[in-house]
Amino acid sequence: MGVQLARAMGAEVSVLSQSLSKQADGLRLGAHHYYATSDPTTFEKLSSHFDLILNTVSSALDLTPYVSLLKVDGTLVNLGAPAGPVQVNVFPMLLGRRSMAGSGIGGIKETREMLDFCAEHGGAAEIELINVQEINRAWERVVASDVRFRFVIDMETL
Numbered sequence: 001m002g003v004q005l006a007r008a009m010g011a012e013v014s015v016l017s018q019s020l021s022k023q024a025d026g027l028r029l030g031a032h033h034y035y036a037t038s039d040p041t042t043f044e045k046l047s048s049h050f051d052l053i054l055n056t057v058s059s060a061l062d063l064t065p066y067v068s069l070l071k072v073d074g075t076l077v078n079l080g081a082p083a084g085p086v087q088v089n090v091f092p093m094l095l096g097r098r099s100m101a102g103s104g105i106g107g108i109k110e111t112r113e114m115l116d117f118c119a120e121h122g123g124a125a126e127i128e129l130i131n132v133q134e135i136n137r138a139w140e141r142v143v144a145s146d147v148r149f150r151f152v153i154d155m156e157t158l
Contacts, residue, residue, distance in 0.1 A: 001125055002054050002079075003029045005114070008121035014050070016042075016066075025148065029126070043068065048096070056080050063088040063100070070098045078102045125150065131157040 006013045007030030014033040015026040023034045035042045046069050053066055058080035067076055067088060078086075078100065092098065105111065118124065126149035130138050138151045 001118075001123065002056060003031050004121075004123040005117070006054075007031070008117070008123060014046075016053075016069075022148065025126070037065075048072070050074055052077065054079055058082055060084050060086055062086075064092060067092045067096075067098055067100070070096060073097050073099075075099045075101055127152045129154050133157065 003013055003015060003026060012033075013031045014035060015022075015031045016035050016037050017023075017026070018036065018038050020034065020036045026034045035046065037043070043065050048069070048071050050069050051071055051074050053069060053074070053076045055061075055063070055066065055076060055078045060082045063076065063086055070076060074096070075098070079102075088100065093100070106114075128147070128149055129152050132153055132155070135153065138147075141147050142151075
């Protein structure tokens with residue numbers, strides 16, 4: 001959704017992911033660029049490149065390399081919620097007047113605005129619809145990082 005919303009707002013959108021396995025999806029959803037963070041040249045190539053990074057990762061991750069991708073006065077906004085603390089070296093933040101922030105989903109007013117914006121611009125969530133009987137297999141796939149988007153349980157299969 002972030003890729004679709006940013007593109008609809010006129011931003012130049014880049015996706016950073018561990019591998020290129022979701023590149024076709026990222027570009028189809030509106031990204032202009034797609035980079036694999038497992039490629040050692042990615043962080044060199046994109047150093048001081050971004051004004052804004054939206055971090056949607058919900059696992060503990062060393063954010064220091066990502067902070068270095070920000071331009072002067074750039075901001076890394078955490079949207080994911082890891083269960084434990086995340087690591088970040090403050091020094092690159094101080095040198096580049098970079099900052100970190102966090103954001104939840106907002107309230108009813110913000111949700112309505114986002115839904116209206118999506119309706120106006122054709123944004124829609126990518127999902128995988130599953131039967132309730134597939135819930136254990138779906139969990140196994142989550143643990144194995146074999147999920148492209150979000151699972152939605154078809155309640156008619158109860």
